Amino acid sequence: MSRRRGQVIIYAALIMALLLLSVASIIYLSLTTYRKVRREYVEGIINNIDVEFEKVLRLILADATQLYNETAVIDQPRAYAHEKFSFWVKALIAQLSQLGVNANITLPNIELQPNKTVYNQSLEARYVNNLLKMYWYSIQSLSAIAARIDVDAPQLGFYGWSKTILILLNVSIDLDSITQVRRGSDLYTAVNVYVNKEYGLPVENLYNESFRVKYFDTSVGRWLDAEISAVENNGGGNYTLLLSKQAGGPLPSETEKILMLWVEDRRGIVVELYTYDHIDYVVREDAISQYYPDYPKTKQVYVFEVLMNGTWLWLNRPLPSPGTYPIPIPPVKQLRVYSTIHGVDDPNMVELPSQVEEWTPDYKRPTLRFADWRKRFGPGDKLVFIVPFNETGVRRQKIRIKWFHDADTPPPTYKIQISLEPPFAYIDNGVYKLQLVANPGYSDWIDWSISLHANDYHVEYTLYGYDVYEMRSGYWFPMKLPGGDWQVLVGPIRAIAYRENNIVVVPPLDQSIEGELYHRELIIVPYGVDYFLYFGYFYWNKTTTLDYRYLTLFGQISGTPDDVHTSKRMKYASIQLSDPNEFITGNFTTYNPRRPWLSNVMHRWRAINDAGNFGYWAAQYNNYNGQIMFTNEETYTLLTTNPYSSYSEVWAWSTYDYARRVLSYDLLTWDGSRNYKINAGTEMKVFFAGMIYNGGYVSQPYEDDYVWNDGSLDNGYPLYYVYPFRQSTGGELPQVYYRMFLESYIPVIESISY
Amino acid sequence: MRRRGVSRILEAVFAAMLIIEAAYISYFLMVPPNPSTPRESEGLYRLGYSLLTSISRNNGLDRLIFDEQWNVRPNWENDLKVTVTSLLPSNILFNITVYNATMDPSSGFIKLVKINRVPISNVESSDAFLKIGETTQITYIYATRNPNNGKLQIYYIYLVLGVLRGV
Numbered sequence: 001m002s003r004r005r006g007q008v009i010i011y012a013a014l015i016m017a018l019l020l021l022s023v024a025s026i027i028y029l030s031l032t033t034y035r036k037v038r039r040e041y042v043e044g045i046i047n048n049i050d051v052e053f054e055k056v057l058r059l060i061l062a063d064a065t066q067l068y069n070e071t072a073v074i075d076q077p078r079a080y081a082h083e084k085f086s087f088w089v090k091a092l093i094a095q096l097s098q099l100g101v102n103a104n105i106t107l108p109n110i111e112l113q114p115n116k117t118v119y120n121q122s123l124e125a126r127y128v129n130n131l132l133k134m135y136w137y138s139i140q141s142l143s144a145i146a147a148r149i150d151v152d153a154p155q156l157g158f159y160g161w162s163k164t165i166l167i168l169l170n171v172s173i174d175l176d177s178i179t180q181v182r183r184g185s186d187l188y189t190a191v192n193v194y195v196n197k198e199y200g201l202p203v204e205n206l207y208n209e210s211f212r213v214k215y216f217d218t219s220v221g222r223w224l225d226a227e228i229s230a231v232e233n234n235g236g237g238n239y240t241l242l243l244s245k246q247a248g249g250p251l252p253s254e255t256e257k258i259l260m261l262w263v264e265d266r267r268g269i270v271v272e273l274y275t276y277d278h279i280d281y282v283v284r285e286d287a288i289s290q291y292y293p294d295y296p297k298t299k300q301v302y303v304f305e306v307l308m309n310g311t312w313l314w315l316n317r318p319l320p321s322p323g324t325y326p327i328p329i330p331p332v333k334q335l336r337v338y339s340t341i342h343g344v345d346d347p348n349m350v351e352l353p354s355q356v357e358e359w360t361p362d363y364k365r366p367t368l369r370f371a372d373w374r375k376r377f378g379p380g381d382k383l384v385f386i387v388p389f390n391e392t393g394v395r396r397q398k399i400r401i402k403w404f405h406d407a408d409t410p411p412p413t414y415k416i417q418i419s420l421e422p423p424f425a426y427i428d429n430g431v432y433k434l435q436l437v438a439n440p441g442y443s444d445w446i447d448w449s450i451s452l453h454a455n456d457y458h459v460e461y462t463l464y465g466y467d468v469y470e471m472r473s474g475y476w477f478p479m480k481l482p483g484g485d486w487q488v489l490v491g492p493i494r495a496i497a498y499r500e501n502n503i504v505v506v507p508p509l510d511q512s513i514e515g516e517l518y519h520r521e522l523i524i525v526p527y528g529v530d531y532f533l534y535f536g537y538f539y540w541n542k543t544t545t546l547d548y549r550y551l552t553l554f555g556q557i558s559g560t561p562d563d564v565h566t567s568k569r570m571k572y573a574s575i576q577l578s579d580p581n582e583f584i585t586g587n588f589t590t591y592n593p594r595r596p597w598l599s600n601v602m603h604r605w606r607a608i609n610d611a612g613n614f615g616y617w618a619a620q621y622n623n624y625n626g627q628i629m630f631t632n633e634e635t636y637t638l639l640t641t642n643p644y645s646s647y648s649e650v651w652a653w654s655t656y657d658y659a660r661r662v663l664s665y666d667l668l669t670w671d672g673s674r675n676y677k678i679n680a681g682t683e684m685k686v687f688f689a690g691m692i693y694n695g696g697y698v699s700q701p702y703e704d705d706y707v708w709n710d711g712s713l714d715n716g717y718p719l720y721y722v723y724p725f726r727q728s729t730g731g732e733l734p735q736v737y738y739r740m741f742l743e744s745y746i747p748v749i750e751s752i753s754y
Numbered sequence: 755m756r757r758r759g760v761s762r763i764l765e766a767v768f769a770a771m772l773i774i775e776a777a778y779i780s781y782f783l784m785v786p787p788n789p790s791t792p793r794e795s796e797g798l799y800r801l802g803y804s805l806l807t808s809i810s811r812n813n814g815l816d817r818l819i820f821d822e823q824w825n826v827r828p829n830w831e832n833d834l835k836v837t838v839t840s841l842l843p844s845n846i847l848f849n850i851t852v853y854n855a856t857m858d859p860s861s862g863f864i865k866l867v868k869i870n871r872v873p874i875s876n877v878e879s880s881d882a883f884l885k886i887g888e889t890t891q892i893t894y895i896y897a898t899r900n901p902n903n904g905k906l907q908i909y910y911i912y913l914v915l916g917v918l919r920g921v
Binding site for chain 2: 008009012016020044045047049052055056059060062063067090092095099
């Protein structure tokens with residue numbers, strides 16, 4: 001019996017086990033069936049989202065890249081992309097919420113490629129984030145967009161569907177492949193490009209219109225469209241473009257590897273590529289180090305301008321160069337300039353303050369879009385940057401002009417500050433404040449045209465003026481001044497005040513006349529330097545006879561009623577002589593309110609002494625503060641050649657009113673007994689730089705009215721001694737720096753590469 | 755005593771069988787009374803989405819609604835009706851309504867504007883859908899780009915499908 005009972009138990013156990021397995025399988029089957037039913041219910045929705053999600057991103061990327069290509073501003077296409085994507089997401093969620101489906105959209109950060117170096121171009125690690133990214137202007141460029149969607153349908157018991165969409169167009173140029181090839185009887189320039197899209201898939205359906213190529217034609221100094229004669233599809237996304245000039249023939253061999261390429265695939269997605277992404281220069285200064293190798297030349301900072309054809313300018317003069325490479329046409333915000341600080345062997349380069357300015361195509365006038373960064377670099381534009389050579393002994397610097405690849409590169413920040421306190425505009429360059437009479441109606445303020453405020457003091461600069469008005473009790477000169485109002489254009493690192501017209505004002509008569517003198521004037525205030533620059537071009541429209549011979553080009557006036565007998569007053573003047581190794585020094589009168597007429601002394605005037613002997617600079621200063629005027633060779637030549645050589649001077653005098661101190665470069669010294677005729681068609685080009693510095697001391701006075709007239713003040717007025725001095729430390733600095741502003745000592749580009 | 759032990763085992767076996775049977779029956783109870791209904795519903799869903807996906811593929815809907823200048827084609831509703839009719843079995847009833855979705859810039863809400871001027875349907879009246887057994891409504895979101903202004907446009911397509919029986 002026990003055996004039978006055991007068998008029953010075994011059978012029962014087996015049956016139980018089978019039953020339990022059946023239960024498990026039934027439950028699993030039930031669950032699976034339930035899920036299958038739910039999945040099929042949402043499958044259509046999911047497919048709809050899947051297809052449309054990809055399509056929407058593709059459309060947005062196409063539009064955004066085309067928009068960026070047109071506008072050169074990333075904000076607009078990025079805002080457009082976010083707005084459209086947000087629109088689609090809202091529409092999607094509105095649809096899905098009706099069906100009880102939840103969708104969550106996120107913008108992932110996906111690494112597209114690590115950093116690498118290709119053809120001497122450092123390509124950064126590239127990511128797509130914040131919806132879309134564009135890395136252009138390099139030899140390998142891409143546009144990409146990415147987003148992720150997570151979908152749950154709780155009511156249908158469906159969870160966890162997600163998809164990340166990445167769309168991109170990636171193009172690279174094979175620089176080594178650029179060469180001339182023959183097809184039939186014709187020669188072309190061949191360029192191989194590789195085009196692929198997301199997941200490395202080759203793009204196989206491009207054709208001629210998918211590509212656009214620009215090359216630089218040195219003969220016209222412009223970027224021109226190359227003719228794409230044929231596009232050969234080599235398979236695998238590799239295309240050979242056969243290029244020729246518009247007039248036929250291969251591209252110029254000297255610039256055939258300097259190309260800009262646009263590719264637009266069939267989806268409408270655009271990328272822009274350049275075969276080079278920087279230009280390296282070695283620049284040498286010839287003005288100071290070779291003469292003063294140990295001098296602490298802290299003020300030797302140049303403001304260079306580079307034109308599209310690659311020409312560098314300093315003071316509107318081209319730098320000698322072994323060659324030029326053109327600057328391409330990226331959005332101007334992409335452009336940056338780097339330089340060594342400690343000389344050409346310095347392993348580190350730092351970013352220099354820079355900006356792009358728009359000028360007229362002849363580069364003579366700034367336009368109203370002066371510092372507009374919402375554009376591409378183009379003809380008439382200048383890339384302006386500030387290069388220091390201000391370390392002792394540093395004569396060469398390595399400089400790199402670069403254009404960033406990331407389209408999200410921000411525009412340069414403003415370092416120049418401008419404030420308006422009518423009628424004045426103040427331009428603060430971080431070192432000084434240049435005060436300008438910028439309001440309409442004040443252009444007759446001759447001695448307030450420019451004031452330079454620094455070291456808690458200011459000196460006023462006079463500009464061009466001519467003729468003298470005879471009043472009942474004396475003379476008013478100059479009688480006539482170029483008129484018109486200044487237009488102040490401010491960029492991130494330099495400001496320009498500009499005026500151009502035919503207006504001449506006659507302050508003593510409260511009149512203005514037109515048609516006598518055309519003038520175009522520029523005052524340039526760079527950031528962080530100790531100087532400003534003035535350029536004036538004057539053209540006499542008709543023959544004009546001045547009532548009295550007098551024409552001044554520019555000058556300085558200091559001294560006000562408020563600074564009489566204070567230490568702020570400028571006390572001394574130094575003037576370089578025609579032998580540039582020499583300069584003279586003298587002091588101005590001291591103001592005596594009880595005998596103000598004693599203040600009025602002509603220290604150097606052509607009528608009485610050696611004022612016609614002058615050089616490239618003149619300065620006035622005290623023991624801790626001073627300001628200098630430097631001129632250039634062109635203006636100096638104007639002053640010292642016929643018909644003006646007999647009349648020109650640096651006029652130094654102290655005035656009757658508060659013993660103001662005057663120094664001016666005069667083309668025609670004043671003669672109260674003669675008139676003077678200036679013929680129609682006469683041109684005058686005037687340049688000077690105003691620089692602030694720390695002044696200096698004088699010593700070893702002596703008597704010589706031919707050098708520095710004392711007005712006989714030492715005879716009976718011992719408190720008001722006026723002397724020339726044999727020694728002056730205040731004249732040393734201008735003596736060091738004057739070559740910086742001379743054409744003969746312009747910096748030189750020693751080498752150039754990319 | 756021995757017989758009682760065996761009967762206990764048999765009781766246990768029968769109890770287990772009852773549980774299994776209950777579970778098995780419950781599986782069938784999950785299915786709605788009309789066994790054809792879920793299959794029809796699923797099928798209509800799939801059919802509807804498949805239809806709209808194929809029409810929308812490669813911007814097909816753009817070409818149906820707009821001409822090359824992106825002007826609304828006259829009688830595009832009929833063209834769409836013909837297209838859909840040709841893609842569906844003859845016993846399937848359909849009604850399509852197309853809305854242009856725009857975003858109200860002030861509120862941020864999506865506004866829908868119906869763009870088909872005449873019904874796109876193979877039935878005279880939408881009442882026909884009330885008289886048949888099973889219907890399904892599908893919402894399809896369709897994005898495209900107006901080449902004239904480069905603007906992204908979004909359309910909602912509402913599709914109602916039904917199966918006509920006894921034909």
